[in-house]
Amino acid sequence: MRRKLIVVSNRGPVTFSRDGSARRSSGGLATALRSLLQYHDVTWIASASSDGDRERAGVAFDQTTDDGSSYRLHLVEHEERAYDWFYNVVANPMLWFVQHSLWELAYTPKIDSAFHRAWRDGYEVVNASFAAAVVAELEREPEATVFFHDYHLYLAPPIVRRERPDARLMHFVHVPWPQPDYWRVLPPSMRCTIHEGLIANDLIGFHTDRWRSNFIYSARELLGEDVTHKTVTAPISIDPSEFDDLARSEPVLAAERELVARRPEQLVVRVDRTDPSKNIVRGFRAFELYLDAHPEARGRVGMLALLDPSRQDIPEYAEYLGAIEREARRVNDRFQEQGWRPVDLRIADDFPRSIAAYKQFDVLLVNAIFDGMNLVAKEAPVVNTRDGVVVLSENAGAHAELGEWALTVNPFDVEGQAQAIHEALSMDRFERKRRLDAIRRYVREHDVNEWLDIQFAALDRVAATARR
Amino acid sequence: MRRKLIVVSNRGPVTFSRDGSARRSSGGLATALRSLLQYHDVTWIASASSDGDRERAGVAFDQTTDDGSSYRLHLVEHEERAYDWFYNVVANPMLWFVQHSLWELAYTPKIDSAFHRAWRDGYEVVNASFAAAVVAELEREPEATVFFHDYHLYLAPPIVRRERPDARLMHFVHVPWPQPDYWRVLPPSMRCTIHEGLIANDLIGFHTDRWRSNFIYSARELLGEDVTHKTVTAPISIDPSEFDDLARSEPVLAAERELVARRPEQLVVRVDRTDPSKNIVRGFRAFELYLDAHPEARGRVGMLALLDPSRQDIPEYAEYLGAIEREARRVNDRFQEQGWRPVDLRIADDFPRSIAAYKQFDVLLVNAIFDGMNLVAKEAPVVNTRDGVVVLSENAGAHAELGEWALTVNPFDVEGQAQAIHEALSMDRFERKRRLDAIRRYVREHDVNEWLDIQFAALDRVAATARR
Numbered sequence: 001m002r003r004k005l006i007v008v009s010n011r012g013p014v015t016f017s018r019d020g021s022a023r024r025s026s027g028g029l030a031t032a033l034r035s036l037l038q039y040h041d042v043t044w045i046a047s048a049s050s051d052g053d054r055e056r057a058g059v060a061f062d063q064t065t066d067d068g069s070s071y072r073l074h075l076v077e078h079e080e081r082a083y084d085w086f087y088n089v090v091a092n093p094m095l096w097f098v099q100h101s102l103w104e105l106a107y108t109p110k111i112d113s114a115f116h117r118a119w120r121d122g123y124e125v126v127n128a129s130f131a132a133a134v135v136a137e138l139e140r141e142p143e144a145t146v147f148f149h150d151y152h153l154y155l156a157p158p159i160v161r162r163e164r165p166d167a168r169l170m171h172f173v174h175v176p177w178p179q180p181d182y183w184r185v186l187p188p189s190m191r192c193t194i195h196e197g198l199i200a201n202d203l204i205g206f207h208t209d210r211w212r213s214n215f216i217y218s219a220r221e222l223l224g225e226d227v228t229h230k231t232v233t234a235p236i237s238i239d240p241s242e243f244d245d246l247a248r249s250e251p252v253l254a255a256e257r258e259l260v261a262r263r264p265e266q267l268v269v270r271v272d273r274t275d276p277s278k279n280i281v282r283g284f285r286a287f288e289l290y291l292d293a294h295p296e297a298r299g300r301v302g303m304l305a306l307l308d309p310s311r312q313d314i315p316e317y318a319e320y321l322g323a324i325e326r327e328a329r330r331v332n333d334r335f336q337e338q339g340w341r342p343v344d345l346r347i348a349d350d351f352p353r354s355i356a357a358y359k360q361f362d363v364l365l366v367n368a369i370f371d372g373m374n375l376v377a378k379e380a381p382v383v384n385t386r387d388g389v390v391v392l393s394e395n396a397g398a399h400a401e402l403g404e405w406a407l408t409v410n411p412f413d414v415e416g417q418a419q420a421i422h423e424a425l426s427m428d429r430f431e432r433k434r435r436l437d438a439i440r441r442y443v444r445e446h447d448v449n450e451w452l453d454i455q456f457a458a459l460d461r462v463a464a465t466a467r468r
Numbered sequence: 469m470r471r472k473l474i475v476v477s478n479r480g481p482v483t484f485s486r487d488g489s490a491r492r493s494s495g496g497l498a499t500a501l502r503s504l505l506q507y508h509d510v511t512w513i514a515s516a517s518s519d520g521d522r523e524r525a526g527v528a529f530d531q532t533t534d535d536g537s538s539y540r541l542h543l544v545e546h547e548e549r550a551y552d553w554f555y556n557v558v559a560n561p562m563l564w565f566v567q568h569s570l571w572e573l574a575y576t577p578k579i580d581s582a583f584h585r586a587w588r589d590g591y592e593v594v595n596a597s598f599a600a601a602v603v604a605e606l607e608r609e610p611e612a613t614v615f616f617h618d619y620h621l622y623l624a625p626p627i628v629r630r631e632r633p634d635a636r637l638m639h640f641v642h643v644p645w646p647q648p649d650y651w652r653v654l655p656p657s658m659r660c661t662i663h664e665g666l667i668a669n670d671l672i673g674f675h676t677d678r679w680r681s682n683f684i685y686s687a688r689e690l691l692g693e694d695v696t697h698k699t700v701t702a703p704i705s706i707d708p709s710e711f712d713d714l715a716r717s718e719p720v721l722a723a724e725r726e727l728v729a730r731r732p733e734q735l736v737v738r739v740d741r742t743d744p745s746k747n748i749v750r751g752f753r754a755f756e757l758y759l760d761a762h763p764e765a766r767g768r769v770g771m772l773a774l775l776d777p778s779r780q781d782i783p784e785y786a787e788y789l790g791a792i793e794r795e796a797r798r799v800n801d802r803f804q805e806q807g808w809r810p811v812d813l814r815i816a817d818d819f820p821r822s823i824a825a826y827k828q829f830d831v832l833l834v835n836a837i838f839d840g841m842n843l844v845a846k847e848a849p850v851v852n853t854r855d856g857v858v859v860l861s862e863n864a865g866a867h868a869e870l871g872e873w874a875l876t877v878n879p880f881d882v883e884g885q886a887q888a889i890h891e892a893l894s895m896d897r898f899e900r901k902r903r904l905d906a907i908r909r910y911v912r913e914h915d916v917n918e919w920l921d922i923q924f925a926a927l928d929r930v931a932a933t934a935r936r
Contacts, residue, residue, distance in 0.1 A: 101649070104572030105837050106744035106788065110753060111881040179647035181569070181682070184863065187878045214649070217685075276574035285578060320574060369573050395652065410655045413579040 003040045003456065006137050007033055008130060008156065009149035010091075012046025012073065014063070016053050022063070026351065028375045029149060029174055032236055035448050037069040043144070045133045047083070047126075048075040060137065076133045078126050085122020086152070089115065093316050095151045095194075098185050099175045100277040100370040102316075111187060119190060124155060131159035138164050145459065148201065150174045155193065158200035170203040170459055174236070175372040176397070177211040180218035195219050199227050202466070203459045205234045207373045207397040229465070232458035235401055236373050237448045240382050246355050247383040256356035264302035264340060266425050269361035269388075271354045271376050272368075273310035274347065276320045279367045279393070279411050280307065284327040284343055286367070286417030291335055291342060294422060299340045301425065303365075306357055308349045321347070361388040363424040366396055369411045373397035377406075381439040387432040389424035390439065391417070401442060405435040471508045471924065474605050475501055476598060476624065477617035478559075480514025480541065482531070484521050490531070494819065496843045497617060497642055500704055503916050505537040511612070513601045515551070515594075516543040528605065544601045546594050553590020554620070557583065561784050563619045563662075566653050567643045568745040568838040570784075579655060587658060592623060595665075599627035606632050613927065616669065618642045623661065626668035638671040638927055642704070643840040644865070645679040648686035663691050670934070671927045673702045675841045675865040697933070700926035703869055704841050705916045708850050714823050715851040724824035732770035732808060734893055737829035737856075739822045739844050741778035742815065744788045747835045747861070747879050748775065752795040752811055754835070754885030759803055759810060762890060767808045769893060771833075774825055776817045789815070829856040831892040834864055837879045841865035845874075849907040855900040857892035858907065859885070869910060873903040 013030050014022040024030075036042055048057040057077035064070045078086070094115070097103050109115070130153055134146055138160070148157060148171040157169050183191045198204050199219060204227070206212035212233050219227045246252055268287065272278040287303045307324065311317040328345040335342045346353070358364075358380035366377045377390060377398040392399050392406035399408065407420040481498050482490040492498070504510055516525040525545035532538045546554070562583070565571050577583070598621055602614055606628070616625060616639040625637050651659045666672050667687060672695070674680035680701050687695045714720055736755065740746040755771045775792065779785040796813040803810045814821070826832075826848035834845045845858060845866040860867050860874035867876065875888040 102572075102574050104570075104574075105880070106570050106572075106747075106784075107749065107791065109880055110750060111878070111883060112753075112757065113883045116883055179649050181647050182649070184878070185880050187881045187884055188862075279574075281575065282578060285580075289580065316574075323575065394656075410579070410652070412573070412577055412653050413655045415579060415581045415584055416655055 001456075004141055004144040005036065005040050005042045006045060006134060006141070006144045006146045007036065007042055007149070008045045008134060008146060008153060009033065010047050010087075010152040011049070012044060012053075012075065013037075013065075014073075015050050016056060017050065018052050018055070020052065024066075026349070028236065028373075031238075031242075032448050032451065033149070034065065035239055036452065037065055037071045038067070041071075043072040043074060043137050043141070045074045045076060045130065045137065048077045074133055074137060076129050078129055082122050082125045085118035086126035088313050089118035090123040091152050092311055093314050094186075095154075096175070096277075097316070098182060099151060099178055101178055101182055102276050102369070103185060105185070109185065127153060127155035128159060131156040131163075134160045135163045138167055145170065147172070154197040156197070158197050161200040168459065168463065169201040170205065170455065171198055171201040172205040172234070172455070173198075173211065173215070173372070174207070176370045176395075177206060177214040177218070179214050180221040183218050183222060192222055195223050199223070199225065199230065201230070202462050203230055203232055203455065205232050205455050205458075207233070207235050208400040209233050210400065211372065211397065230462060232455060234451050234454040234458075235397065235446065236375070236451045237443060237446055238375060238378050238382070239448050240444050243355070243358075243379055243382045247359060249352070251352035252355045252359075255350070255353040256359055259304075259353070259356045259360055263304075263360060265300040266297075266302075266362045267360055268301065268303040268363040268365055268421060268425075269306070269357045269380070270303070270365045271306045271357060271380070273308045274317065274321045274324060275310045276316060277369050277371060279369045280305065280324050281320075281327045282411065282414050283365055283367050283417070284324075284331050286414040286421065287343065288331045288334070289414055289418035290421045291331075293418060297425070298335060298342075299337060302340065302342060302344055304344045304346075304357055306346050306348075306350065306354050309347055355383065358383045359385045362386055363421055364388055364390045365417075365421070366390065366392050366398070367409055367411050367417055368393045368396045371396040371398070377402060378443045381436055382443055384436060387429055387436050389427055389432050389435065391420045391424055401446070402439050405438040405442075469924075472609055472612040473504065473508050473510045474513060474602060474609070474612045474614045475504065475510055475617070476513045476602060476614060476621060477501065478515050478555075478620040479517070480512060480521075480543065481505075481533075482541075483518050484524060485518065486520050486523070488520065492534075494817070496704065496841075499706075499710075500916050500919065501617070502533065503707055504920060505533055505539045506535070510539040511542060511605050511609070512539055513542045513544060513598065513605065516545045542601055542605060544597050546597055550590050550593045553586035554594035556781050557586035558591040559620050560779050561782050562654075563622075564643070564745075565784070566650060567619060567646055569646055569650055570744050570837070571653060573653070577653065595621060595623035596627060599624040599631075602628045603631045606635055613638060615640070622665040624665070626665050629668040636927065636931065637669040638673065638923065639666055639669040640673040640702070640923070641666075641679065641683070641840070642675070644838045644863075645674060645682040645686070647682050648689040651686055651690060660690055663687050667691070667693065667695050667698065669698070670930050671698055671700060671923065673700045673923050673926075675701070675703050676868040677701050678868065679840065679865065698930060700923060702919050702922040702926075703865065703914065704843070704919045705911060705914055706843060706846050706850070707916050708912050711823070711826075711847055711850045715827060717820070719820035720823045720827075723818070723821040724827055727772075727821070727824050727828055731772075731828060733768045734765075734770075734830045735828055736769065736771040736831040736833055736889060736893075737774070737825045737848070738771070738833045739774045739825060739848070741776045742785065742789045742792060743778045744784060745837050745839060747837045748773065748792050749788075749795045750879065750882050751833055751835050751885070752792075752799050754882040754889065755811065756799045756802065757882055757886035758889045759799075761886060765893070766803060766810075767805060770808065770810060770812055772812045772814075772825055774814050774816075774818065774822050777815055823851065826851045827853045830854055831889055832856055832858045833885075833889070834858065834860050834866070835877055835879050835885055836861045836864045839864040839866070845870060846911045849904055850911055852904060855897055855904050857895055857900055857903065859888045859892055869914070870907050873906040873910075
């Protein structure tokens, strides 16, 4: 069924340069949402993030994707200072750190008047601008369903609801939902406003039952409301055919040739943004413990870490990158010898090389501290050519679906991760293939379209119940 | 009703020196439990912690308190290395930091093989020694109720249960109970063993409904068991008459004279151990923000911080003391002038001076990050002479009882704390007196004996239900 949708996310599907050329946004969210454009009538509302974007901001215009789908794009321009507060103070790091339980509570955060102002004059203001754009689009298309995304937009739904009480609003939370005590890091007014903002929607989606029941629990504790009936579990996924195509593409084949020419006998791969939630430092430490316990692996096994530098405007992220480099250096200084470097660390945004590494891993390490889903755990197995084994954090959303075929690790237990790396590298080929095939089958059967189908079906049920 | 009790806690009521003289232990737990000795037949099992203790370890012997109550004391000697691992690696910081949500999860903890060994050869071993002492005492007095205390002893109850299936076991948890996601900082085997250890008791007590329901929730999530029926909320309290006597004692009067001679016009007091959970650094920052916003307070209002140095063998605690000193220095460098120092920081264990400060505060700041109860919030109002106002963290257990008469603060919101300090200092005398009187009345009506009565009544109910 073709639907009229107003998709609202901070980052849009493309960014424009001054000359009018459009560049596709990377990132799982933009990729997942692009698949909407094929099947539905979409107006997409997003922040203007470049000079080219800003020239086009304020009114919707028609766009066409590479595969010929057309949609309308409505870019919202924000005052620069408001956007900085919204993005670099409130959304990241504050909300991101709360939702991934990353604060060192003995010292951080210190919520001072600067933060209170960033909330009021940044986060609230940007959300109000988004809400105004939504209301304008609903004016044109009152029957459309509004589909909000993620932690940037918690305050927009109730503004839209006030203006358009009958609008159909849904929201998907792409990050973990922490339990209520961790929400208490925020002062009462802020944490309650966030929860009230979300429940102004008709439907709120989460990747896993775990994040969803945490939300139900925190809404009950903080607001005293039972919101079970307006929540849904919908695990995001990928378009496997996109990765099949990528795996055969010339840039990936070139990157793979280079990788094969240099690769050690066995290869442990991780592909991540340099985000503290990704647990990269402990991953290196675990690999060191593995090399400590298994001298026979030295010279034969290597770890390839392909890391996309992330949010370097934010001090916590800049510091984490420093810690990553320091830890890799330390492990390499301890073990490296002629022709073999234990940790091959690449800090760059190089998508073809990532796909090449997906094809070449013997072990894929996903040891995230907390992760809403982690799409790497779904993407890499689909194109892997070596019956590679997935080592997967129990705190990654993907674990709810793929855990039985992965080796489960606790993200804080570096000794357990070292043992899992060993177990994965010494697993017999039959068992490795059995597990990898099962993951692949699962991901192909549960693709990104299913993620959308689940949510729309749930929304229809909620709407039907409301009509009765 | 007089009961036969076997009290089990890591720290005992007294410590012996070589010459046989006994020194009373400080700390809320030892003080609270001492009131048991008056009313019940108690055998107390505790770790030998001095050379004098070790000379007396292994067999129980009779002791008499200052007020003439007699009890038996059974000191347990531990292998030095095992005790070090038990105390300085597992109990503090690991369990303490987990239960107070203090880890910086992006970097700490790293659970390595050293920690796994400290758990196995330290925490498990010391708990087994305690359990063996309990079993020996039950041999002598099979009808006695065993009363375990706190996070040091989570693994002892199931060992006793195996040996004596019919024993009556109760356990009181003096620290906060975090929600299940924070327990996941520990690998599955450890977090499950802790929960299984506690539910081997017939009754488990917590200070507040909040910690108790967190426990019920985490036992359900981690073990799949409903343990509601074996839990009780019993807020620990003080013996008010003890503080009345102290307030009139010569050492306190001397300390008070000294304090009065130096005190500024208005005095903000905090009394704490130098523990990261106490939120001392943010307290100084809040006081700085208050001075920033209220130039008229400079020279007139001072903060007195009486801090007992805590667990300095543990790096996280040593670092926190450094941060405390640095922050006080910074605020003083910014504001101090002839005859007035904004922050008067005293790092010492000086109980009479603490009581003198209790008498003299205009504002008592208790801004703990998380705190099981916080007895300072009960002790200080009882003896205060200035209609002082309590500023109280919403995450301190005491807030559940005293919150309505205190000014509530979020521990992370330094701006909110600065505003609360201002509000407290400018509150009219009538309102201050109304609030303080209410707190005093509450604490006098709900003293430490009530804490015990609630638990014993609940235990009898559980036992009666079990018999049916």
